[in-house]
Amino acid sequence: MVNLGLSRVDDALAAKHTGLQRYAACQSQAFMKGVLSFALGAASLFGIQKALKRKLPYPLKWNLLISVVGASVGSYAVTRWETQKCSDLWILLETGKAPDRSPQQVLKPVESEGSGKTKYGDVME
Numbered sequence: 001m002v003n004l005g006l007s008r009v010d011d012a013l014a015a016k017h018t019g020l021q022r023y024a025a026c027q028s029q030a031f032m033k034g035v036l037s038f039a040l041g042a043a044s045l046f047g048i049q050k051a052l053k054r055k056l057p058y059p060l061k062w063n064l065l066i067s068v069v070g071a072s073v074g075s076y077a078v079t080r081w082e083t084q085k086c087s088d089l090w091i092l093l094e095t096g097k098a099p100d101r102s103p104q105q106v107l108k109p110v111e112s113e114g115s116g117k118t119k120y121g122d123v124m125e
Helices: 011-016 020-051 060-095
Strands: 002-004 007-009 107-111 118-123
Touching (some): 020 060
16 A cells, blocks of 8 residues: 555555656645745734834734735745646656646737628737
8 A cells, every 4th residue: 555645545556657656745745835835924924014013003913814814825826836836747757748838829810801700810929
């Protein structure tokens, strides 16, 4: 049996997906980075607000609320970014090809003469 977090994965499944352990380790690191960014973000935002207390005098509960909300947003962004990298790693391990994350080119609409209809032609930059 292979341990994947708190649960166990059957050996046959682990043998079929050889990158499972690396993916699980990547996900674990992503979540830990999210927790760490929350803690550091909340502490730093709270410290900044305490330093600016003379210029922005509002109660402690608002300082805490702003710190927690700001840190939550930052933590979500960090965790989402790191989880996307783990998903790309999983795709690479399973297929052998890196996923294409380049932005798609959008076709610029071109109006036909006289018909009033729009067709797609040139690529927008």
